[in-house]
Structures are given as structure tokens and as C-alpha cells.
Amino acid sequence: MQASKALLLLIIGILIVTAGVFSFIPAARPMPVKKLFWKWGGLSPATSPDDCMDRFKRAMEKRYYEAAVTLYCGPDYGEWMAKGGPDAKALAQTLDDLRAAMSKYGVKSDKGEFQLYMLDPFPPDFKVVNVTKSGDKNATATLSWADSLARFPGMSVLVQENRWAPDNRIYTSLLPIVINELTWNVPLAKDKEGFWRVEFPVETPGRHLRDTVEYLRKNGTNYRNALGNLKNDVKNDAPTKENFESSLRRYLQESK
Numbered sequence: 001m002q003a004s005k006a007l008l009l010l011i012i013g014i015l016i017v018t019a020g021v022f023s024f025i026p027a028a029r030p031m032p033v034k035k036l037f038w039k040w041g042g043l044s045p046a047t048s049p050d051d052c053m054d055r056f057k058r059a060m061e062k063r064y065y066e067a068a069v070t071l072y073c074g075p076d077y078g079e080w081m082a083k084g085g086p087d088a089k090a091l092a093q094t095l096d097d098l099r100a101a102m103s104k105y106g107v108k109s110d111k112g113e114f115q116l117y118m119l120d121p122f123p124p125d126f127k128v129v130n131v132t133k134s135g136d137k138n139a140t141a142t143l144s145w146a147d148s149l150a151r152f153p154g155m156s157v158l159v160q161e162n163r164w165a166p167d168n169r170i171y172t173s174l175l176p177i178v179i180n181e182l183t184w185n186v187p188l189a190k191d192k193e194g195f196w197r198v199e200f201p202v203e204t205p206g207r208h209l210r211d212t213v214e215y216l217r218k219n220g221t222n223y224r225n226a227l228g229n230l231k232n233d234v235k236n237d238a239p240t241k242e243n244f245e246s247s248l249r250r251y252l253q254e255s256k
Contacts, residue, residue, distance in 0.1 A: 043064065046071070046072060049196050052195075061124040063093070066082070069085065088220075097227075097228075098234070108241060117152070119165070127144045127145075141187075142185050143185075145180075167219075170215060173213060174212070176203055
């Protein structure tokens with residue numbers, strides 16, 4: 001009897017420790033456990049095109065790139081998001097940390113905010129303008145970042161002509177486009193299991209995810225370090241708008 005109680009307590013202890021590890025160390029979760037956590041977070045296979053776009057957007061807002069690849073992306077695009085996802089998540093977290101420091105210490109800069117926004121590998125605040133089905137297995141979603149970019153009127157010139165980062169491959173690096181005010185149509189299709197997936201293209205004229213993702217993987221640490229240094233500057237001596245912009249540009253130029 002004592003041995004049975006001891007074994008039961010041991011099993012309970014192992015389960016508690018395992019649950020704690022899975023809760024606080026997501027990387028330790030095996031795929032079945034990951035899918036369970038994703039389901040608890042409202043991310044499960046999509047049963048319609050609208051459902052797919054809604055859940056995909058939710059995954060991107062939470063920076064759940066692996067969930068997006070596993071549940072909502074077609075294979076061609078998913079290959080590159082899978083490769084770039086870890087570096088993308090780390091860079092996005094660094095951007096969020098810098099923005100939080102700027103807010104806490106009262107540092108404001110529209111130009112700086114715009115640069116940080118464009119450095120986001122996949123800005124998640126896009127709007128799904130509409131979703132149109134074409135038969136039983138295909139659909140098209142129209143996406144727009146226009147509302148978000150409206151916060152930065154006239155600043156697209158900083159990317160197109162006078163970029164601060166040394167290479168524009170770092171801008172929106174999980175996308176085959178550098179986002180602008182125009183809408184973007186992307187196809188969706190049913191997979192072999194009957195669930196819907198978004199089939200983002202991997203290439204547009206002059207830009208391929210192969211190049212942007214590999215650039216992110218190779219240089220992402222440099223950008224994170226640069227933004228981390230700037231965050232420390234903000235915390236230690238809240239700079240003026242001009243000093244912040246000058247430092248951001250210098251740090252980014254040194255990230256190549």
C-alpha cells in the first residue's frame with residue numbers, strides 16, 4: 001500500500017513538473033501538446049475561408065508563427081515562414097520591448113515609429129477587406145495595411161528612397177512585398193484534409209522570400225542587438241526626438 005501511494009505521488013509530481021515545463025517553456029512541447037495549447041488559444045484548423053483568415057490573423061497577432069505554418073499556410077509559403085519564424089519572433093519581441101521603453105520614458109518619434117513598424121517581419125494589424133469564394137475549394141482574400149500606414153503620412157519615402165536600414169530585405173521580411181497603402185489579393189485553398197489554408201506567394205517582381213528570410217536569419221541578431229542598445233539608451237537617458245532618430249538610424253546602418 002505504501003509503495004502504491006509513493007508511486008502515485010511520484011506520478012503526480014512528474015505530471016505537475018511536466019505541465020510547468022510545457023506552460024513556461026513552449027519550445028519543450030511536442031507537437032500534440034503544441035496543438036492542444038493552440039486550440040486552447042482559439043487556433044484550430046479552419047473550416048471556411050473567412051475562418052482561415054480570422055485565425056491566421058489571430059496567430060500572427062500572437063506571433064505564433066509555428067501555429068500559422070502548421071494550421072493555416074500553404075506549403076510553399078509555409079516553408080519560408082517555418083525557416084524564418086524563430087528569428088522573426090525574436091526580432092518582433094525586441095521591437096515590442098523597445099516600443100514599451102519608448103512609451104514608458106516618453107520618447108516620441110513618428111519617423112522612428114515608422115521604421116520600427118516596417119522592421120516587423122509580418123505586421124499583424126492588417127485588415128481583411130473581404131474574402132470571396134470561387135467554388136468549393138478556392139477563395140481570394142483582400143488584405144490591407146492602409147489604416148495602419150495612415151498613422152505615418154508621407155513616410156514611405158524613408159523606405160523607398162531614403163531608407164534607414166542598410167538593406168530593405170529586412171523590411172517586412174516574412175512577406176514577398178514591402179507593404180504600402182495598396183490592397184493585396186492572396187489566394188486560399190482547401191487542403192487534402194478539407195481545411196482551408198492561405199496560399200501567400202513567395203515571389204513578387206523584384207522580391208523573393210528566399211532572399212528576405214535568409215537575410216533575416218543571417219542578420220537578425222545584428223538588428224536585435226542594435227535595437228537592444230537603443231532601448232538601453234532610452235532607459236538610461238531618455239533622448240530627444242532628434243537624438244532618438246539619429247541613434248536609430250546609426251544603429252540600423254551598423255546592422256548590416
